[in-house]
Structures are given as structure tokens and as C-alpha cells.
Amino acid sequence: MLRLFRSQTLFAPAMLFLGLLLTGFILQLFQKPDLTVYEGTYPGIRAPIEPEVVFEDDAVTLIFDTPVSTTQIVVFAYDDQGRQYGTLKTIRDGAVRITGDDYPEYLAFFKGPAVEGYKIFRRVNGKADVTNFLTLIRTARANGLRFGVQQCMYPVCTRCLEVCPVISKGVIQMNQAKNGAIVPSVIYGNCPRSGKCFTVCTLGAFYKADLRHTLANLPDLYQLETVIQPRVIQ
Numbered sequence: 379m380l381r382l383f384r385s386q387t388l389f390a391p392a393m394l395f396l397g398l399l400l401t402g403f404i405l406q407l408f409q410k411p412d413l414t415v416y417e418g419t420y421p422g423i424r425a426p427i428e429p430e431v432v433f434e435d436d437a438v439t440l441i442f443d444t445p446v447s448t449t450q451i452v453v454f455a456y457d458d459q460g461r462q463y464g465t466l467k468t469i470r471d472g473a474v475r476i477t478g479d480d481y482p483e484y485l486a487f488f489k490g491p492a493v494e495g496y497k498i499f500r501r502v503n504g505k506a507d508v509t510n511f512l513t514l515i516r517t518a519r520a521n522g523l524r525f526g527v528q529q530c531m532y533p534v535c536t537r538c539l540e541v542c543p544v545i546s547k548g549v550i551q552m553n554q555a556k557n558g559a560i561v562p563s564v565i566y567g568n569c570p571r572s573g574k575c576f577t578v579c580t581l582g583a584f585y586k587a588d589l590r591h592t593l594a595n596l597p598d599l600y601q602l603e604t605v606i607q608p609r610v611i612q
């Protein structure tokens with residue numbers, strides 16, 4: 379009688395325990411892989427843009443086959459010292475036109491892929507005390523140096539660097555891509571997903587990506603190794 383009472387007393391908790399185990403097991407079967415979702419999103423970085431470049435007697439026209447996300451874009455050209463000149467242009471009818479009246483806004487120097495320093499040119503009556511941009515881009519082409527477009531306006535613009543709450547950890551870095559464009563790159567492991575960089579970036583170099591998951595599950599991001607050359611048309 380006593381043995382029966384004991385076995386009945388133990389039977390209910392044992393069944394409850396087994397039930398819980400089974401429920402846990404079934405729940406695990408239906409669970410998705412470990413995708414931790416955070417409140418904020420990581421910034422996305424736009425892939426390089428490849429314009430069609432038409433060299434004419436008095437101008438150079440850069441034509442965009444696919445729509446660009448902003449109305450302005452930076453045109454760049456390298457000199458024989460590996461320095462990048464850049465000028466900000468407005469896109470009209472899907473193209474940008476460089477004439478003898480265009481002057482560079484800045485000159486950037488590099489150490490490895492990273493921007494090491496820069497000079498901003500002051501303009502007086504629209505002109506800067508430097509070679510005009512038409513000559514710079516023609517010289518780059520004649521000497522087999524890189525030229526093209528980029529969506530980042532660094533070093534004239536530094537907004538994302540100013541608003542990033544953890545910039546002291548080097549989360550955002552300005553690097554040179556293989557095609558010569560200056561692009562921001564993000565150390566995602568240190569990024570707190572504050573969302574501030576893509577909010578302030580008016581040139582669309584950063585955008586709000588749907589990147590909420592853990593680093594292990596981030597999709598392939600834009601790689602700096604991407605080589606895209608402008609297509610030149612005489």
C-alpha cells in the first residue's frame with residue numbers, strides 16, 4: 379500500500395518533467411536558426427557606380443545607365459602621385475558634364491588604402507587656385523590613371539564621422555577602393571547600430587540597410603576588392 383502511494387506520488391512530477399522535456403524538444407525543432415534581431419540596423423554601403431564616359435573637345439560627360447539614388451555625385455581623377463582630386467557635380471538628365479569651368483573641391487592623399495590627409499580648395503568667384511577639373515580628368519586618362527565617380531564627399535563632408543557615437547573606436551574608416559573611389563567602410567563588430575550615419579549622409583554613400591541580424595548572418599556586403607572601371611567612349 380505504502381509502495382503504491384509512493385509510486386503514485388512520483389508519477390505526476392515525472393510525467394510533468396517528461397512533458398516539459400518533450401515540449402522543449404518540439405519547440406527546438408520548429409525554431410529558426412539563431413538569428414538574433416537587434417533594435418537598430420547596420421548601415422549599408424553603396425556599391426560603386428560605373429558611368430559611361432564620353433570625352434569631347436570641350437567637355438567630358440559621364441552618363442549613368444541606372445538611376446543614382448541622389449541628385450549629386452563626386453567626380454574624381456588621380457594624378458601621377460597617387461592623389462585624388464574630387465569635385466561635386468549635379469546629375470542632370472542622368473548625366474554629369476565637366477567643362478573648363480569646373481574646379482576640384484579637394485585633393486586627398488592616401489597611406490595604403492586609407493585617406494591620410496587632404497587639402498580643401500577655396501573658391502573665389504567659382505574658381506580655385508588649382509588646375510581646372512577638365513584638364514585633370516583628361517590628364518588622368520592620357521596617363522592611364524584612375525578617374526570615375528563616387529557617392530562619398532569625404533573630406534569635404536565629414537558628417538557621419540561627427541555623429542557616430544563610437545567613432546573613437548575607428549568604426550567608420552575612409553578607404554580607397556580598387557577603382558579609386560573613396561568609400562566609407564564600417565567595422566561591423568564595433569558598430570552599435572545607432573543609425574546616425576545613414577541618417578545624415580545626404581549623398582547616399584551610406585543607406586539604411588535591413589541588416590539586423592548577428593554578424594554571423596550578415597549578407598555579403600560591398601567588398602572593397604570590387605574592380606569597376608569606367609567605360610570610356612571617344
Ligand code: SF4
Nearest residue numbers: 530531535538579583
Ligand atoms: S556622411 Fe556620407 S558623404 Fe559624408 S563623409 Fe559620411 S559617407 Fe561620405
